[in-house]
Amino acid sequence: MALILSLDTSTTVCSVALHRQNDSSANPLLGCYELFIERTSSAMLTTLINDIVGQAGFTLPELDAIAVAKGPGSYTGLRISVSTAKGLCFALGKPLLAINTLMAMAEQVRPYVPATHLLCPMIDARRMEVYCALYDTHGREVQPTAATIIDEQSFADELTQRPIIFFGDGAEKCRSILGVHPNAVFPATTVLPSARTIGQLAIDAFDQGQFEDVATFEPFYLKDFMAIKPKKPMF
The missing domain is CATH 3.30.420.40 (ATPase, nucleotide binding domain)
Incomplete structure (x- = not known):
């Protein structure tokens, strides 16, 4: 055990x-x-x-x-x-x-979702960009993890086929763009x-013995780190 x-x-x-x-x-x-x-x-x-x-x-x-x-x-x-x-x-x-x-976030929601739906966990990546992926209700990956800039065409094909539940701290800022589609679902509670x-x-x-090499393992940053430059003094 x-x-x-x-x-x-x-x-x-x-x-x-x-x-x-x-x-x-x-x-x-x-x-x-x-x-x-x-x-x-x-x-x-x-x-x-x-x-x-x-x-x-x-x-x-x-x-x-x-x-x-x-x-x-x-x-x-x-x-x-x-x-x-x-x-x-x-x-x-x-x-x-x-x-x-993102897979672990989907696991929080998966047991409560109809089999007809897809799950789209979103983590805020600043501005209109999110880290996201698509999973079905069996926990299988439908679209891989990606850094995605959300616009009116995002998930357009998928939303015409079946409902998608968008959740996470990156989902709320996407509601005004994606929420116009009848198949876009936004839970009332934020999933973190x-x-x-x-x-x-x-x-x-x-x-399954899916162990990492402790010496060489690095986080899955997805994007290169970008430091915020301090503002130049006015005088």
Whole structure:
């Protein structure tokens, strides 16, 4: 029965979860902490890790694997969780699992969606650009993860064929453009990435031996980092 610690700081949510694979239980989640804050630090993440493992009655050496949201998402956020996960793997001698952030977001919604619909998780990438992908209700990828600039033609072909549920912190800014189509659905509640579903998907990845090379693994940034240049002084 694998014990898996999952981390996600790919957006403004800092979350950790602990899952224990157990054939006798339909819910392997032992615990989850989520902090909805603007700035995440490695110190906050480390505190949550120690708390969730200890309060579940385990120690870090008892973990069987570390799972992390690999991206896309915030450049700084991804670096924090990935570097923490890799540090734990090196220190404890545990394998690393990496889960696509958008796929894990789709997993939050998938059980509640009619089979006729597609799922489109969106992460804000500034201006009218989003990180997004399309999944069916079986969790299968229909369109791969991409950085997409949303305009009136976005998803035009797909929307003529079946309803699409757009969700995530990038979806709201697209509502005025995509919402005019009768097959475009926008939930009332914002769905944000969480280690809860990172861990769910990590159980299957663990069973299939989909481990990363800890030494060479890098986050799935999707775009090159662009620093914001400071404004020149007026005088």
